[in-house]
Amino acid sequence: MPNRLQYWAAARAPWLLALTAALTLLAFGQLVNLGDGSINLAIDPSFESVAIQDDSARAHSETVRRRFGGGDIILVVLKVTDGDLFNTETLASVARLSDRLAAIEGVDSVRSLSNTAIPFVDDGVLRYVQADRSALSDPGLPKQLQRATAANDLVAGQLVSRAGDAAAIVLGLGPRSRRDPQRNAMAARIRKIVDEESASGLRVHVTGPAMIRSAIAESVSRQLRQIVPLIVVIVTGLLALAFPTLHGVVLPIATIVIALLWTMATLSAVGRPLNLVTALVPPLLVTMGLAYCAHVLSEFEALVRGDHSARAGGSNDAIERIAHLLKEVSVPVAVTGLTTIAGLLALLLNEQQSMREFAWLSALGTFYLVLLSLVFVPAALRYATPSDPGKPLPATRLFEAGSQWLVRFDQRWRPQILAAAAVAFVAALYAAAHIQVGDVLVGVFPKDSRIRLDYDQVNAAMGGVNPLEISIESSSADTFTDPSVIRILDALSSWLRAQPEVGAVTGLADHVRLLNRSLGGENARGVPTSRDAIRQMLFVGDNELLRTVVNSDRSSTLIRARLTVDDTAAISSLIERLRPRLTLLPENLDARILGSSATLAESVRTATSGQLHSVALALGLIYICLSVQFMSPRIGLLAALPTTLQTALYFGALGMIGIRLNPTTLLVECLVLGLAVDDTIHYLSRFNSAAKRYGSEAVAAAAALRAVLRPVTLTKAVLALGFLTIVFGELRNQAQFGLLAAMTLAGAWLVDIFVTPAFVSRLRIVTLWDTLRLNLGDRVQETIPLFAGLTDRQARIFALMANLHQVPAGTRLLTEGEESGSIYAVVEGELAVSVLRQGERLEIARLGRGAIVGEHGYFGQKRNANVDAVTQTRLLRFDETDQERLCKSYPAIAARVFLALNRLQAQRHTQGAPEPELA
């Protein structure tokens, strides 16, 4: 029977619906500015939002950024396809583009041939040449410029390609450009201007992290406009097929929308933006929300159809039905939610701030889903028009036949299924050991996309796009005027240039060499040997460019490299080689690797290794939750096995297919955990109640599978089809996510229908909630001798393991001469013991609370008396099978019960027990 709270909630459905509506309006008001309709939630797609840096590294990074300036750059490259770069027309394009780009909001600095005075020595005079607009009329300019750039390492490979066929315009971006709308507007303007300047014989390419992020944002936005409606249509259609009622379609979608609204409103209220990782929360909530709702709706339909008339009392009254619905679903949905939340909160251990935000946001969203599934959905169902109870749900026969076949299959092949699962588990662990870690930025776009083509062209022409920096500090001022130190820096730069991942490198040594060549005379080459000469050169040549590589007191320097690779695995490989190289620097120099490329690579590496720890912790927490719920470490372990197997299979699949571990694959793992826990708990919950009802694990396994097969299959089919639509999205990581999620759902379904029933089909489980609800009466140990020596909790567990049931007055429990192995203990009520003598019933005893009957049968003998219930009686029935199960699951309880039984036997022998009691 439902409890008072469940009746209370069912009766107050209007209030609960009104409360839900009020909270939703409040959330809407928080999330949407009613004045202008804009969304009050910032979206931060910046790389910084997902970077992992400890406080010291972050502080150092900020110091270096403050010291040397700079930040994100955008490279605009004009590539000559026909003719010569150094002609007036092309140089005019560079100047015009530079001016137009410099005027864009968000662009802090522009460096190009048109605004950089390039020094060169001509006939002993140090001259400067600059292709600004006023100089373009000079016919000698192109030749002078060509000569000057070729001899200048700070220009060749930086503003002009080494091959001399491309000119670059380097845009330095300010902090404002990191904000989403400003960055997108800036990127759009740059793209427009660049397209306008492209001409015959001249192609203009533009790339850089900001452009790529903007393209990703555009793509995601396009996808939201195109694919999300498609997913909604597919999900709606499938829900309509699965639950052919209005509420069957509307309620799951409404639940998901409300939960998303509440979750995003909470994020908005705490003033945090949605970043690249927390953006993964909505698909997670959609998945979990659909699963929760499917179970509630399935139970509702079962109640309507009287499948559970024993529990529902066969009542058609709406309040009664909702109370019964709550009774059936509240524990599994709540436990599923809490266990999933515990698993998600395990991610709080991750070093990455965004991962921690993902953890609490997704846990909060799951909490909202649980709340809505248990409050909003039942309350709304009170007013739903139930479908015709006589009309079966679609594919009912298929699911019925399927569940029967599966149960037979699972029970017949149980050892083989478990062996196969064990082999798959070991193989998955082996394959998982070969998982690669890595992510790409521009690589998420198709090879023929504009953003990818631009990136590749610029990468090829200018020798790299992605920045990597090495900060080198000394505790003493004036360190970096020492010729020997500068030569060491020069050697490090040369080493970097020799690495395959590195395109261009500039540093203090390049500046000093250039200054020496400019001021030192015809024969001056390389780094000067005089420290004073270097000091004085740096003094007279101290301009903005020099300040990007050395600070004012010459105690700190920065080597700036551009990488030709975008893959974090390749960047990590470079960093692994670079680290030992940096240890060769003199002891007084402290070198650190910086730059968005390095931080991204490190972040992906750290996040994924942190992810493995988090997954292990999540599994541990799930195990603890299940152990508490089933009140047994062993059963907790068995219940956690399907989840563990699904997790292992997922990582094994990644390792086998060669899909790398990164933030995208992390989300799928969270889905795996959430769904696996959800399915296992729902199955066990159904199994548990069915086992009590039918007294047979085999029958219970069939009933449980029949109950969950439909929601589990439909949920996974709907979600898998929804995710498969993303496969056709333009971003590779999204397509990968869609495919992985669909595959994972298929794998989870196979585990649900084959492995989980096989795992648990011979279990008798007791949940914490069962024990809390069980009433054995007062002073149980004193009044029921069988429980002597047990604690209250142990007594309840034994009672639940031993089939506590109630029989009406007149029920015959034992029949004289019958062979039966059950033993009974009276909890409440009265039994009459009688024998038939010469055709007459001779009552020989009346037994009340605490009495034990049936020990003879238990020990293999025939019943020697009849036992009938005189009043409605609550009894504990247990047999040898129960005893064995108890020994395995709760050995301490089994030992005490045996002891109590032996003691009772001994007492009867010594006291001359009356015959009937030995029935």
Added chain:
Amino acid sequence: MKRRSTIVVTGLVALAASAFAQSQTPEPRKAPAAMSVEDIGACMRANIVDRGSMRDFEVASTDREGKVSSFKAKLFWKPTADTDETRMVLQVVAPETHKGTSYLVVSPDKGEELAYVYLPALDRVQPVSGGNMSQPLWGTDFTIAEVKQVQGLFQQGDTKRLADEKVFDRDAFVVDTVTDLGQTGYTHVTSYVDQETCTLLKSELFARGDGPRKVLEASMSTLLEVEPWWLMLGYKMRNLESGTQTDLKLSDLFLLEVLPHHLFTPEGFFKPQI
């Protein structure tokens, strides 16, 4: 070829030189309300020295981290009275490591500026021609274009007068010059010129958007009257984007009627004089 400034030298030398009093008698002033942009420019140029002289100046630059580096130099100025060109010599006297670093700038009335740089550690003179108007000099926040503006030469471009304002509680002309972004690094420059003394009180240099990228402000306590002329002996340039700033301080003025000829030659400009 157009006339160019020399990257490493001209700017600060010219800035220091701007504080020298001129000898010629200024023309009678019009009423402030009636003054055109040209009138305001002429009034400012009337404060430029055209007499042989020497003075000390000190530049203190505060970098992005708040570290201050400074240098001191002596500036010798030889006006155009006896030749068709102006010659300036700058000799660094501190810090010790830079001492002796010297510049000679030859600015003909027509044609290209030419400079000579002497680094004592190399014991060599390097002729230099041309430069970049938008590049800061010697680790300071001043570019050549900005220095010329302080001199009283508005940045090249269309200049118009705006409504007067009060700056440092003084009535100021406000002029705005639209500049070539590629050449100067700015889209426009707004200057505030003291109506009483025609000294520059403040300049705001805009790259884009509503706020200035740099702000130049006079140190009002250094305003000096050498009747009938006015000199501003201290300026501060703040770069609002980078957080850096440069303070310029000028010392007393020594008028030198006779300056040794070799001081203004490529062969002798780096030799100590006083």
